[in-house]
Structure formats: structure tokens, C-alpha cells
Amino acid sequence: MSYNWATRLGAGFAMVIATAGAAAAAEVNVYTYREQPLIQPIFDQFTKETGIRVNVVFSNKGLEERIRAEGAASPADLFIAVDAAILEKAKAMGIGQPIKSAAVDKAVPAQFRDHDGTWVGLTYRARIFYVSKERVKDTSLTYADLADPKWKGKLCVRSGQHPYNIALIASMITHLGADKTEAWLKGFKQNLAAKPSGNDRSQVKAVYSGECDIGVGNTYYYGLMATNDKEPEQKEWAKSVRVVMPTFASGGSHVNISGALLAKNAPNRDAAQKLIEFMVGGEAQKLYAELNFEYPVVAGVAPTPLIADLGKLEADKASFAEIAKNRTKASELVDKVGFDDGPGS
Template sequence: MTSIRTIALGAVSVLALSAGSALADGEVNIYSYRQPELIKPLTDAFTKETGIKTNVLFLDKGLVERITAEGANSPADVILTVDIARLTEAKEGGVTQPLVDENINSQIPAQYRDPEGNWFGLTTRGRVLYASKDRVSEDAITYEELADPKWKGRICMRDGQHAYNVGLFASMVAHHGAEYTETWLAGLKQNLVKKPDGNDRAQAKAIHAGECDLGLANTYYLGLMKTNEKDPEEKDWAASVKVLFPNAADRGTHVNISGMALTKNAPNKDNAVKLMEFLASDEAQTIYAEQVFEYPVGPNAKVSEMVASFGAIKADPLPLADIAANRKIASELVDKVGLNDGATQ
């Protein structure tokens, strides 16, 4: 039987992981920002292949703080999380250790790895434009065009300081410099139909309602909406939009990652490395990518039918480490131009 124990937050979880299980043979402890049900197929497959049990602690915030507080006795072996911001937060917070592993490096392109081996990307999500099928005739667009006055009053987006948007803006700084990006952000601001709000799904909802024609969003939300049986109205939102992959004709679309890292004091390091090697494999990436509606980065991993239906993606080859290095500047520019205030008259 495969085994996965999802451990809740709180005092009980501390006892559950620290009362001997962390140091037992044949186990590995995962601290995850990803929902347990999303990674269960992965951990089940890993246990079936290796016999190593997996213990999963899910947190919705405070992962780095949790591991820091636990100190040298932390039971955490592997971190699973999303977005370059959280991966670099873990590295800068001193809770990861470098890993040089040829099995992993051969599977994951250098642009999706920390140069020092502190984190590794497993799947990517594109930061794209949801466009109204009825009101947007264009089938191609660039990020630069979002500042064009022809889109005035037609764009909607979530908070400019959200990690997903800051990542995109940091890529613009990396490509064009801070001065250009400031001007570009000011132009984007003037094209907003309202102040940034909601999440990525809310942008599809707004397009469906006729409030805007374009919305910045991640690709995977389309899969989540199309398969949402609990809230079927989201299927209508998804059906009303098409996906435009910005800069497909030149440098490619900005992507971010779901990734993994080896913790600084991993008590089950050998098993942790085995898990990370498995997660980097084409088999695991195919499973993972299908679960989360993302694009696998492995050379032979397969894209799911749902993700393929979004359209082909040409990813910007800019290293994620370069984007991370420009996040602070990008965030400052968001405030400088008052992006979250919306367009001014």
C-alpha cells in the first residue's frame, strides 16, 4: 500500500513529525505550499517505486518562518512551492542547501534552476492574456503593447504587487531596464478599466461580464475553471476567453515555476534526494503537470490534453534567477507609478 500522511498545522503536527518519524528509515518529510491532493499522485507513485513513505505538512503561509523556528531539529526534508518569489525567499531565508545532482540537472534546464543549486523548477505556468473571444480580434500580442492607448479602458488585472505580476514586471526590467519599465507601467495603468482587484479567475469573470476585454492571468487557471464542477459558472467564464501568448513571435512568453528545494538540515537527506530525483523525472513531471494544469520542463515529459488546448507556448528563455534579482525594483516601480490606483482621468 502506498502511504501519505497529510499533517495539519498546529501543535499536533509538530508532535506527529518530531516524535521519531522524522528520523525513521524509509521516510521523507515534505513541507508544501501546494495542496496535498495536488501532490498525492506524485507521492503515491514515489512510494510505489521506492518503498519510501512520504509525510506531507501543508502550509498556506509562513513556511520559511516555520522551518527557521524549528532550527537544526526541523523534520523538513524537501520544500515544494510555487513562484520564484517563494523559492528565493527560502534560499535567502537560509532554510535550503545547495544540491549538485546530475540526474536532476540533466532533466531541468538551467534557466529553471538556481545557479547554486538551492532550488529547481519542475513545471511552468505562462503569464498570459485572457482575451474576449467576442471583442478581441487579435490573435497575437506583446507585453509591450499593453501600454498602447488602443487598449485604454479595456484591460483588467489583479493587484500589481501580487507575486505573479511582480514576476512579469521584473522580467520587463531584465529585458528593457528600469526606466523603460516605469514608462511602460504608467501606460498600462492608463489602460486599466478599473483599479486592480480580485484574483486571476476574477479577470476571466470580468471579461465574461463585459467589464474588460483583456486580463493578465496564469495559464493554469483556465484548466481549473474548465474543470470546476463545484462552481460551474466558472466554466462559462473560461469559455468566453481565448489565450494570447505574449511575445510568441519574438522572445517568448514570461513563465514562472512550481519548484522544489532541499532543506538545510534535512534529517532524511538521502531519501530527500531520491524524492527530488524522482520529481525531476519525466514520469513525475507528466503526473504533476497534469494535476496542476502546467507545462513540464523535462525533455520528454508530456503536456496534458487540457494544457495543450490552451495553445502552444514559447517560453522566454530568461533565467528565473535574473527575474528574481529584479523583483525589488519592479515592486518599487509599481508603487512609484501608482499602478494599484488605476487609470487617472
């Protein structure tokens, strides 16, 4: 049975693992940014089928730095992140090693794997537009349209410095270059209905209430809102919008991934690799899609019907490594144009 070791930190954690002896072969240690409800059932199913226990440290920051600080004594076998840039950062920090698995290479398209094999994608999602069913008739839009004056005062989005938006802006730099992206970002800013604020769900709420006509958000929030029995008002927000899959000029929608990196000093490397292979297997991919409303990386495994009904998603082919390189410039541009100060500033 899996259990959470989030309270067993530092040297104490390492000592427990180091003294596990013969039991080490029957366990795997995971450091993850993925929220527990969205991944624990997968770990539990893996343990049920293999007998390999999954020890987990859940956190929302600092895990890659912790693995580096622990060095050769680190108990971490796998590091799971929800952003390709974080996986690229972890790789650059030298805390990973190649995943050598024919099963992984066969199951996961090259687009969703690190070219050196250090990390592999597990799920992906798109940055899309939530548009008012009543006030927006357009069924086909591009990211460039965010800067079109026809939408002046009709757009809403969370902070430009949020990682979701930094990834989108970095993708624009990859496609357009920094100068054209800066001009686009200025136009986007002037089309905002108000200063960027809130989270992705807030943008859908703003469309529902008439504050704006188009909100920018991730695909999986539609599923989370449409099935939210605890906060039924969110179901009404979801009903008020239609999802448009915007594209770049060259085609394809911006996507980001959750993924796993095999730790450089993994004490249970074989067990860790078995867990990776399980997570990209059909059973886990289907379960993953059902839990978090993201898209499976494995071809032939369909997203949940609720997400599939949003329309066909063609993922942008831009390299995640290239996009990650442009994130610093993206952040600089957000500040340079005063994006978070809102329109008219």
C-alpha cells in the same frame, strides 16, 4: 500511506522525527506551499513505488522562516514553493544545500534549475492574456501592448502587488530597466477598465461579461475553469475567451515555476533526493501536469491536451535569480505610479 502532519508543529514535530530512529531512512519530511490536492497524489504514488513514507506540512506562508528558526533540529527534508522568488529567498536565507543528482541534471533543463543546484523546478506556467473571442481579433500581442493607448479602458488585472504580477513587472525590469518599466506601468494603468481587483479567474469573468476585452492571468486557470463541474458557469467564462501567449520584445513569454529546495539539515537526505528524482521523472511529471494544468519541466513530457491546445509556449530565458532581485523595485513601482488606484487617478 502518506499523511498530513500540519497539526503537529514546532518542537513536538521535531521530537517525533528525531526519535524515529531506524524508521527515518524510510520516510521524508516535506514543507510545502503547494495545495494538497495538487501534490498529494504524487506523494502517494512515490510511497507506493518506493515504500518511503512522505510526511507533509501544508501551509500558505512562513515555511522558509520556520525552517530557519528550527535550525539544525529542523525535521524538514524538502521545501516546495510555487514561486521562483521564494526559492531564491530560501536559498539566500541559507536553509538549502546542493542537490547532487545526475538524474535531475539530465532531466531538467538548466533554465529550470538553480545554477548552484540548491533548488530545481518541478512545473512552470506562463502569465498570458485572456482575450474576448468576439471583440479582439489580434492573435499576436506583446507585454508592451498593455501600455498601448489602443487598449484604453479595455484591460483588467488583479492587484499589481500580487506575487504573480510582481514577478511579471520584475521581468519587465530585467528586460527594459526600471525607468522604461515605470513608463510602461503608467500606460498599463491608464488602459485599465477599472481598479485592479479579484483573482485571475475574476479577470476572465470580466471579459465574459464585457467589462474588459483583455484579462491578464496564468495559463493553468484556463484548465481549472474549463473542467470545473462544481461551478459550471466558469466553463462559460473559459469558452468566451481565446488565449494569447504574449512575448517580450526579445521573444519568449514570462513564466514562473513551482520547485523544490533540499533543506540544509535534512535528516533524510537520501530519501529526499529520491523524491526529487521521482518528481522530475516522466511518470510524476505527467501526473503533475494532469493535476494542476501546468507545464512539465522535463522535455518530452507534454502538457495536458487542454493546455497544449492553447498554442505553443516559448519560455523567456531570463534568469529567475535576476528576476527575483528586481521584485522589490517592482513593488516600489506599483506604489509609485498608483497602479492599484486604477485609471484616471
